[in-house]
Amino acid sequence: MIFVEDKALVVPGDVLADEEYHTGRGTFKEDNNICSSLVGLVAIRDKKISVIPLQSKYIPKRGDVVIGEVTDIRFSMWNLDINSPYSGFLPASDVFGKEKRDLNKAFNVGDVLFLRVVDVDEVKKVKLGLKGRGLGKFRGGILIYITPTKVPRLIGKKGSMINMIKDETKCDIIVGQNGVVWVKGEPQMERVAEKVINMIEDQAHTSGLTDRVRNMLSELLGKEIEEVEEVPEPDVDE
Amino acid sequence: MIIILTNNNDNLRADGRAFDELRPLKIEAGVLEKADGSAYLEIGGNKILAAVYGPRELHVRRIMRPDMAVIRCRYNMAPFSVGERKRPGPDRRSVEISKITADALRPAIFLERFPRSTIDVFIEILEAEGGTRCAGITAASVALADAGIPMKDLVVSCAAGKANGNVILDLSEEEDKEGEADVPIAIMPRSGEISLLQMDGHITPDEFDKALNLAIEGCKQISEAQKNAIKNRYGEENG
Numbered sequence: 001m002i003f004v005e006d007k008a009l010v011v012p013g014d015v016l017a018d019e020e021y022h023t024g025r026g027t028f029k030e031d032n033n034i035c036s037s038l039v040g041l042v043a044i045r046d047k048k049i050s051v052i053p054l055q056s057k058y059i060p061k062r063g064d065v066v067i068g069e070v071t072d073i074r075f076s077m078w079n080l081d082i083n084s085p086y087s088g089f090l091p092a093s094d095v096f097g098k099e100k101r102d103l104n105k106a107f108n109v110g111d112v113l114f115l116r117v118v119d120v121d122e123v124k125k126v127k128l129g130l131k132g133r134g135l136g137k138f139r140g141g142i143l144i145y146i147t148p149t150k151v152p153r154l155i156g157k158k159g160s161m162i163n164m165i166k167d168e169t170k171c172d173i174i175v176g177q178n179g180v181v182w183v184k185g186e187p188q189m190e191r192v193a194e195k196v197i198n199m200i201e202d203q204a205h206t207s208g209l210t211d212r213v214r215n216m217l218s219e220l221l222g223k224e225i226e227e228v229e230e231v232p233e234p235d236v237d238e
Numbered sequence: 239m240i241i242i243l244t245n246n247n248d249n250l251r252a253d254g255r256a257f258d259e260l261r262p263l264k265i266e267a268g269v270l271e272k273a274d275g276s277a278y279l280e281i282g283g284n285k286i287l288a289a290v291y292g293p294r295e296l297h298v299r300r301i302m303r304p305d306m307a308v309i310r311c312r313y314n315m316a317p318f319s320v321g322e323r324k325r326p327g328p329d330r331r332s333v334e335i336s337k338i339t340a341d342a343l344r345p346a347i348f349l350e351r352f353p354r355s356t357i358d359v360f361i362e363i364l365e366a367e368g369g370t371r372c373a374g375i376t377a378a379s380v381a382l383a384d385a386g387i388p389m390k391d392l393v394v395s396c397a398a399g400k401a402n403g404n405v406i407l408d409l410s411e412e413e414d415k416e417g418e419a420d421v422p423i424a425i426m427p428r429s430g431e432i433s434l435l436q437m438d439g440h441i442t443p444d445e446f447d448k449a450l451n452l453a454i455e456g457c458k459q460i461s462e463a464q465k466n467a468i469k470n471r472y473g474e475e476n477g
Binding site: 013056 | 389
């Protein structure tokens with residue numbers, strides 16, 4: 001027996017189905033019933049019922065790639081804010097090897113890094129690493145914060161959504177699994193990308209989003225091009 | 239023409255409500271930009287703002303739990319929320335309400351999902367007209383859901399009591415002050431578990447049972463408004 005439709009909006013405590021179904025993410029079992037524990041959209045796959053949250057905090061998982069900001073430099077490690085209830089640390093040995101060097105020569109407080117979650121232990125200490133392709137420090141660009149559950153929506157199927165934004169705005173965009181997005185390009189293009197990303201976050205739970213993003217991009221870019229053209233050209237004396 | 243009402247049985251309360259009638263209720267979710275979750279609630283003359291931050295990093299080692307999150311509540315009345323200006327800052331009453339609010343919400347939250355972190359709940363009473371502790375809990379639980387915090391159920395709270403010799407639902411400030419007894423409760427409506435039950439004043443066991451059942455019925459009505467408030471926040475964008 002199921003009491004809700006696929007993609008229905010539910011709130012904590014709503015009864016979703018009885019014991020014929022399996023509990024997925026965002027649900028729990030009580031008295032032979034499966035209930036929602038979150039505000040979100042129901043997703044039914046075979047006999048598994050889950051709730052995709054509309055709002056959440058990032059919980060670090062081993063193997064994720066995240067964007068973090070250095071908040072503190074300690075004797076042999078950096079502390080990083082990874083937009084999560086748990087802060088991460090990056091051991092100095094990961095960067096320097098066995099060599100002893102001044103930590104603030106490599107990264108300083110406020111620097112933004114692209115990292116991999118190497119390990120999360122039982123007490124949620126998050127060990128970060130820089131080993132891997134493309135990982136390291138960002139230079140310039142802007143950061144945009146979105147809800148981590150909306151990251152898959154922003155990326156789209158096989159990167160379709162994010163690639164469209166990249167192509168249209170000619171910006172470099174990197175999305176961390178922790179909901180931090182780094183964008184670098186021409187300043188006005190960064191603004192366009194920011195607007196579009198915020199719109200995707202607002203409307204992540206609706207359908208037909210890709211088309212709306214395409215329309216919004218062409219509208220915003222059209223405006224940008226007009227603005228650029230309006231800049232008076234220097235008079236050319238004959 | 240003069241109409242004289244002789245039969246006052248239906249209008250036994252000062253504001254013309256029936257004995258089992260709530261004050262007009264309005265709840266809105268997601269009203270604050272910077273908070274992780276928030277709610278605004280009006281019931282009768284009460285105006286209440288609730289904000290939730292977290293789960294977030296906890297720096298106070300003394301209260302940190304290695305196996306679960308802690309919930310911290312602050313109930314605060316604005317100086318202008320009552321007739322006579324209230325001295326700002328925590329007092330005996332607001333410290334008590336902060337504690338019972340945390341206690342009422344705690345059983346509903348899956349705290350074990352977020353070890354070593356904290357969930358902070360702030361309840362600001364902008365205008366008070368009786369029953370603020372219940373309204374505060376109701377608003378806080380909407381704000382928790384809005385923050386995406388996993389919960390067993392939406393805690394809902396409501397008071398019943400006795401005034402002028404009648405057992406009544408949702409006491410106003412006047413009925414609370416002049417009346418004989420006040421029974422605020424908080425429940426988790428699906429399972430019917432009670433997470434808060436207080437009482438002050440004088441009431442017989444029979445009347446207490448009656449008041450408790452009345453309050454539970456009131457909670458169920460408010461619960462529907464809570465759910466609608468959360469759904470409305472996202473509903474507009476769906477259409």
